[in-house]
Amino acid sequence: MSLHEDAVLVLKGYEGQPELRDVYLEHLAAHPDGVYKPCQAGHVTGSALVIDPEHERVLLTLHKKLGMWLQMGGHCEPGDAALADVALREAHEESGITAGLTLLPGGPVRLDRHPIPAPCNWHLDVQYAALAPAGALEAISDESLDLRWFPYAQVAEVADASVVRLLEATLARL
Secondary structure (H helix, E strand, O other): OOHHHHHHHHHHOOOOOOHHHHHHHHHHHHHOOOOOOOOOOEEEEEEEOOOOHHOOEEEEEEOOOOEEEOOOEEEEEOOOOOHHHHHHHHHHHHHOOOOEEEEOOOOOEEEEEEEEOOOOEEEEEEEEEEHHHOOOOOOEEEEEEEEEEEEHHHHHHHHHHHHHHHHHHHHHHO
C-alpha cells in the first residue's frame, strides 16, 4: 500500500471534523502527489504532540523558521509507509527521544489546515499524540531553536490555538 493510499484510508476512518476531513480527501483525490512537499496545491504533513500524562506536561519545539512553540511534525518522505509513521518519525527526530515513543491509540487526534508561503499553498496536517516513556530524555534538533516541557495549563500561554486544540483533543482521548 502506498503512503497516498494509507492517507486516504486513515482519513476515511477519521470521524472528527467531517468538513475538513472531506477537504483533505478531495485534495488527495485530485493530487496523486498530494502527500509530498513538491505538490504546490498543498500537501499532507504528519505531526505528534509528545505528551507525558504522568507529569501532566507536553514537549514543544520552538520552530526555527516560524519562531513558534509547536508540536513535533513535518513532511512526508518517500520511505514513509503510513501517516502514523510520519508522525512518529518526526516526533523522534524533533524531540530527540530515541526510543519508547508510542502513538496514542485510535489514529489521528485532529486535523489542522494552515497556509504556508509560496510556492506551496497549504499544509494539511494530520495530528497524532505520542506518549513519552518514563524518564524520556529530549535533545534539541537542528530544526529547533529550543525544546521544552510545558505543564498542560501553560500551553495556552506559549502556543497558538491549533496546539491548544490539539492538547484538548488529546486530553479528551486520554
